[in-house]
Amino acid sequence: MVIGATVPGAGEQQGSTVASAVRDQYESYPYPPREPLEEHARLLAPVADSLDFLNHFGFGGRRDFGEPFRVLVAGGGTGDSVVFLAEQLRNDPAEIHYLDISASSMAVAQSRAQERRLENICWQQASLLDLPQLGLGRFNYINCSGVLHHLQDPDAGLAVLTDVLADDGVMTLMVYGQHARTGVYQLQELLRLLESDADTPDARLSRARELLDQLPGSNWFQHGKALFGDYALGDAGLYDLLLHSQDRAYTVPELYEFTRRAGLSINQFVDAHEYEPAGRLDDKLWTPVLAQQSREQRYAIGELLAGTLKTHTVLVSRRPAPLPSIDDMDMVPSLAIASPVEAYAQFHALTRQTQQAGQAIFRHRGASLSFATSAPLAAALKYVDGDRSLDAIYRAAARAGKHRRQALQAALRTFYATLSRRGLMYLRHKGVPRCPTVAELHGRLSKD
Numbered sequence: 001m002v003i004g005a006t007v008p009g010a011g012e013q014q015g016s017t018v019a020s021a022v023r024d025q026y027e028s029y030p031y032p033p034r035e036p037l038e039e040h041a042r043l044l045a046p047v048a049d050s051l052d053f054l055n056h057f058g059f060g061g062r063r064d065f066g067e068p069f070r071v072l073v074a075g076g077g078t079g080d081s082v083v084f085l086a087e088q089l090r091n092d093p094a095e096i097h098y099l100d101i102s103a104s105s106m107a108v109a110q111s112r113a114q115e116r117r118l119e120n121i122c123w124q125q126a127s128l129l130d131l132p133q134l135g136l137g138r139f140n141y142i143n144c145s146g147v148l149h150h151l152q153d154p155d156a157g158l159a160v161l162t163d164v165l166a167d168d169g170v171m172t173l174m175v176y177g178q179h180a181r182t183g184v185y186q187l188q189e190l191l192r193l194l195e196s197d198a199d200t201p202d203a204r205l206s207r208a209r210e211l212l213d214q215l216p217g218s219n220w221f222q223h224g225k226a227l228f229g230d231y232a233l234g235d236a237g238l239y240d241l242l243l244h245s246q247d248r249a250y251t252v253p254e255l256y257e258f259t260r261r262a263g264l265s266i267n268q269f270v271d272a273h274e275y276e277p278a279g280r281l282d283d284k285l286w287t288p289v290l291a292q293q294s295r296e297q298r299y300a301i302g303e304l305l306a307g308t309l310k311t312h313t314v315l316v317s318r319r320p321a322p323l324p325s326i327d328d329m330d331m332v333p334s335l336a337i338a339s340p341v342e343a344y345a346q347f348h349a350l351t352r353q354t355q356q357a358g359q360a361i362f363r364h365r366g367a368s369l370s371f372a373t374s375a376p377l378a379a380a381l382k383y384v385d386g387d388r389s390l391d392a393i394y395r396a397a398a399r400a401g402k403h404r405r406q407a408l409q410a411a412l413r414t415f416y417a418t419l420s421r422r423g424l425m426y427l428r429h430k431g432v433p434r435c436p437t438v439a440e441l442h443g444r445l446s447k448d
């Protein structure tokens with residue numbers, strides 16, 4: 001679709017030196033580095049851009065993506081989000097807009113879309129700060145991941161995005177997490193102290209590599225460096241992490257303040273289970289204390305406890321979106337962690353093995369999740385396939401075995417309470433068509 005190149009406007013005038021340093025960096029080092037031909041091997045699927053996730057946490061499970069849906073990917077970089085969204089919405093009447101200040105980043109994203117033969121994206125090289133002049137209208141979904149923390153005034157950037165968000169629209173924001181990046185900021189400062197104004201980007205990269213080779217074991221970056229993988233793989237990752245001309249990070253309370261100032265509320269954190277302190281503290285001692293805390297307080301505690309949350313990804317909207325209910329029999333449950341088939345196998349096996357013990361531990365992305373197991377839970381989970389409504393699940397499970405509907409319902413409700421709080425289980429209304437899984441979406445490409 002149409003490609004517009006926009007002349008630098010308001011976005012450039014604001015703090016022009018830094019803005020152009022940021023643009024120059026992403027022109028020379030598009031980030032994250034992506035090889036378009038890899039589209040044939042895998043589909044990258046950022047959780048927050050999954051339509052199931054958006055529907056559950058943003059639209060009460062009732063959004064039919066077969067209806068017109070306007071999407072903006074602001075600072076789309078090398079294309080992870082825009083490609084995933086366009087792939088999911090390939091056969092829908094959605095309008096997807098990509099914006100980025102870097103022509104070379106956009107070229108990588110376009111090549112990826114081309115490899116997938118995606119023709120449903122409008123491309124534009126422009127600053128998100130210029131959105132008021134671009135006249136693109138308002139959007140049902142905005143993704144802005146890893147961008148606002150590189151603006152001189154992130155609040156101004158968020159205000160501009162909020163202005164183009166539809167009244168009932170939702171937005172994904174990813175910003176850096178402060179505590180996990182403590183060592184990063186120390187190393188950035190150290191590198192600045194060692195460089196001179198005349199240094200070329202290549203000289204900066206060499207100096208950073210030399211320094212990394214010589215860091216003493218006591219250095220703060222050394223302690224946490226396992227958290228940061230791609231700086232060791234190439235120039236783009238190294239520059240982005242340690243030589244960026246402009247970045248800032250947020251603690252959980254700062255992130256809440258940031259969104260509140262824009263008149264937004266946080267519906268959900270991606271990887272919410274990593275923020276919950278309960279799994280990391282001795283339950284008996286802390287449960288009464290944590291029970292008194294708001295989500296904001298608990299997550300602030302969780303961030304400090306974990307020490308590993310290097311980014312925060314949140315879904316925000318003007319008003320907190322009502323969550324779908326597990327007691328609404330017309331809802332269709334699905335599991336976020338895997339395809340329904342894989343999830344069924346994993347959870348069902350776990351509950352069967354451990355139903356005597358009554359407790360199962362499921363490990364997911366570094367956090368462990370403990371849930372009560374029982375024969376009724378195993379019986380109900382057998383029918384959670386991403387297609388059946390709750391009513392159909394309970395009817396099928398009751399017919400197949402010895403469990404009463406009430407027992408099945410109670411077991412699944414408790415299971416859902418554990419998983420959904422952590423963003424691992426979704427509900428959508430049965431009138432809304434099922435979204436294909438990532439494997440199914442990718443399979444389409446190989447069949448073409």
Ligand SMILES: C[S@@+](CC[C@H](N)C(=O)[O-])C[C@H]1O[C@@H](n2cnc3c(N)ncnc32)[C@H](O)[C@@H]1O
Binds near residue numbers: 079080128147151
């Ligand atoms: C760290 S990358 C993230 C890319 C992508 N959002 C992702 O998550 O993979 C930051 C991107 O923001 C873009 N960017 C920075 N400032 C921008 C602005 N004012 N308007 C639009 N894009 C911007 C950069 O060119 C770069 O591609």
